Amino acid sequence: MTYRLAPVDTTAFAAERGGGDLTVIGSVVQRSDARGHVTGRTEFFEDVAPPRLAHLKMHRSARHHARIAAVDLGEALAVPGVLRVLTHADVPNNLYTPLKLIGVGPDDEPILAVDKVRYLGEPICAVVAETEAAALEGAARVKVTYEDLPPVFDVEEALREGAPLVNEYHGQNHFIYEGHHCRRIRFGDVEAAFARADHVLEWRYQSAPIEQAPVETTGCVVIPQADGRLRIHSDTQACFFTLDNTALILETPFNKLRIVGGTVGGGFGGKVDVVVEPIACVAAMATDRPVKFVYDRAEEMQVSSPRAAERLYIKDAVMNDGKIIGRKITLYVDAGAYARHSPYGVTKAAAHLPGPYAIPNVWADCHCVFTNRTPSSAMRGFGVTIADFALESQMDQVARTLGMDPLQLRLLNAYRDGDVKAHRKVAEGTALVEVIQKAAEMSGHELPETYRRMSSTTREGL
Amino acid sequence: MPSQIVSLVVNGEHREFIAAPGATLLACLRESLGLTAAKRGCAQGACGSCTVLVDGRPEASCLVAVETVAGGSVRTLEGVATGGDLDEVQSAFVDCFATQCGFCTSGMIMVAEALLDRNPDPSEEDVIEAISGNVCRCTGYRPIVQAVLEAAARRREEAVTR
Numbered sequence: 001m002t003y004r005l006a007p008v009d010t011t012a013f014a015a016e017r018g019g020g021d022l023t024v025i026g027s028v029v030q031r032s033d034a035r036g037h038v039t040g041r042t043e044f045f046e047d048v049a050p051p052r053l054a055h056l057k058m059h060r061s062a063r064h065h066a067r068i069a070a071v072d073l074g075e076a077l078a079v080p081g082v083l084r085v086l087t088h089a090d091v092p093n094n095l096y097t098p099l100k101l102i103g104v105g106p107d108d109e110p111i112l113a114v115d116k117v118r119y120l121g122e123p124i125c126a127v128v129a130e131t132e133a134a135a136l137e138g139a140a141r142v143k144v145t146y147e148d149l150p151p152v153f154d155v156e157e158a159l160r161e162g163a164p165l166v167n168e169y170h171g172q173n174h175f176i177y178e179g180h181h182c183r184r185i186r187f188g189d190v191e192a193a194f195a196r197a198d199h200v201l202e203w204r205y206q207s208a209p210i211e212q213a214p215v216e217t218t219g220c221v222v223i224p225q226a227d228g229r230l231r232i233h234s235d236t237q238a239c240f241f242t243l244d245n246t247a248l249i250l251e252t253p254f255n256k257l258r259i260v261g262g263t264v265g266g267g268f269g270g271k272v273d274v275v276v277e278p279i280a281c282v283a284a285m286a287t288d289r290p291v292k293f294v295y296d297r298a299e300e301m302q303v304s305s306p307r308a309a310e311r312l313y314i315k316d317a318v319m320n321d322g323k324i325i326g327r328k329i330t331l332y333v334d335a336g337a338y339a340r341h342s343p344y345g346v347t348k349a350a351a352h353l354p355g356p357y358a359i360p361n362v363w364a365d366c367h368c369v370f371t372n373r374t375p376s377s378a379m380r381g382f383g384v385t386i387a388d389f390a391l392e393s394q395m396d397q398v399a400r401t402l403g404m405d406p407l408q409l410r411l412l413n414a415y416r417d418g419d420v421k422a423h424r425k426v427a428e429g430t431a432l433v434e435v436i437q438k439a440a441e442m443s444g445h446e447l448p449e450t451y452r453r454m455s456s457t458t459r460e461g462l
Numbered sequence: 463m464p465s466q467i468v469s470l471v472v473n474g475e476h477r478e479f480i481a482a483p484g485a486t487l488l489a490c491l492r493e494s495l496g497l498t499a500a501k502r503g504c505a506q507g508a509c510g511s512c513t514v515l516v517d518g519r520p521e522a523s524c525l526v527a528v529e530t531v532a533g534g535s536v537r538t539l540e541g542v543a544t545g546g547d548l549d550e551v552q553s554a555f556v557d558c559f560a561t562q563c564g565f566c567t568s569g570m571i572m573v574a575e576a577l578l579d580r581n582p583d584p585s586e587e588d589v590i591e592a593i594s595g596n597v598c599r600c601t602g603y604r605p606i607v608q609a610v611l612e613a614a615a616r617r618r619e620e621a622v623t624r
Contacts, residue, residue, distance in 0.1 A: 040499020
């Protein structure tokens with residue numbers, strides 16, 4: 001078929017408009033944004049080029065953990081084209097945490113560092129200049145004198161007695177959940193299960209941080225409006241989150257800000273944090289100029305928040321027939337220096353444990369740990385993805401140890417409708433049994449008759 | 463070094479603009495000529511999102527100093543659809559669902575145009591080789607390869623019927 005650009009084509013999406021027949025499922029529906037993408041007409045934030053655009057570049061911490069003894073802006077201010085060098089004193093409310101919008105606290109992260117840096121690349125001063133080159137030159141000429149503090153990079157070391165304190169706003173190197181040192185699950189009696197198990201099997205799993213690496217880097221263009229409002233063109237994945245957090249940081253009513261967004265050149269969770277818009281707004285207000293703040297590729301890799309590094313210890317109480325009667329899990333999530341979205345990610349992980357299996361005794365401690373690493377945050381199923389890697393690796397390890405078929409082990413332990421999960425929810429609409437049966441069939445993996453007859457809605461074969 | 467006036471033929475039109483010394487072709491297209499289809503992904507020639515055709519060759523425009531191509535002919539995604547109709551590559555990208563976020567699409571289409579200009583009947587390997595310098599982080603490579611093969615087939619068919 002031929003697609004027309006001009007005159008304007010009004011034939012698209014006829015099926016969807018066609019009189020309430022609701023026939024879309026099973027038909028091919030064109031993506032609403034595809035024609036913009038293939039013609040270059042889709043407007044990404046950086047395609048906005050207002051006149052008199054100023055550029056912002058950050059001077060970032062060269063230390064993992066240090067006290068800031070002195071900051072010298074003299075040389076930076078002398079660079080031709082530099083308009084302003086912003087410090088923490090220029091930010092109306094310099095301390096925030098993105099999840100405060102849903103009541104999670106404390107505020108634990110400065111927009112610009114005050115007296116201390118807690119990770120390599122933490123923003124200290126923002127240089128606003130006529131050109132990108134001048135902003136870069138100015139940022140390079142800011143001089144910071146540090147007094148080094150011992151850093152901690154490992155989640156278990158961070159929780160040890162006497163470890164360096166990463167984030168004073170928390171007061172200890174872990175997030176506190178309603179008065180508890182971690183997010184906990186207590187279901188049945190896991191120690192009794194270990195005592196009567198035929199096998200007690202334990203392994204450790206861990207992952208490195210993973211950068212989302214979108215092709216379009218994180219950024220925004222802020223344009224002061226004649227009515228005193230700020231229009232923010234952003235590639236954030238969370239327009240309203242950004243608007244509300246930015247308003248709190250600027251100490252301005254929400255209706256003074258307008259976000260133009262929703263077009264994201266790849267995000268994968270990496271553009272959920274609120275990191276570029278607030279300081280770009282401060283810069284636009286301070287200079288009364290449109291301001292662009294966009295990460296270069298190195299910043300995207302170094303300071304944009306990755307998927308957290310995680311470590312899990314999983315200890316199973318297993319009977320000779322393959323039934324898992326107890327599972328004990330200790331999870332450490334490396335939040336990096338600041339909470340961002342990690343307290344939520346850890347809760348999500350806890351809700352996911354012990355995986356899609358009916359295990360009658362479960363104990364889990366899920367720690368949200370602060371270290372001197374880049375703050376981590378959202379990425380595709382965060383909290384769940386690495387836990388699943390560990391849980392399914394554990395299932396394979398258990399099967400191997402017992403000499404059992406790994407699919408049969410899973411079918412035997414898979415949850416069925418009506419099972420009570422470890423966090424006291426009744427499982428409904430489960431389909432793991434059928435999914436495994438279908439996967440076995442499609443891959444030519446032979447299952448015995450009793451396993452082929454199992455069902456998510458009955459106890460047959462158990 | 464002073465700025466200089468640079469002349470280019472862009473999408474068949476003669477264009478002149480003032481360029482600072484060392485200005486990249488990408489910056490001139492986007493900032494001086496308002497042609498924003500080519501994207502800055504890495505600014506170091508590694509991602510392919512800024513790809514345009516310079517005298518028919520695909521180039522990472524973020525690495526090309528504009529004065530080195532002065533007087534040359536540049537083709538960008540804005541110049542691909544003619545007379546209001548999408549061309550075969552563009553319509554195949556739509557039909558094969560070869561776009562997700564859309565950020566790499568401009569570069570992908572331009573390398574596909576260059577490939578099909580010199581090889582009307584590419585193999586799957588030829589397509590993979592042609593797009594090997596272009597990153598799609600939504601990892602939609604499979605439909606992109608299919609779209610380029612589909613575009614080649616449509617273009618050959620048109621050549622026969624014409």
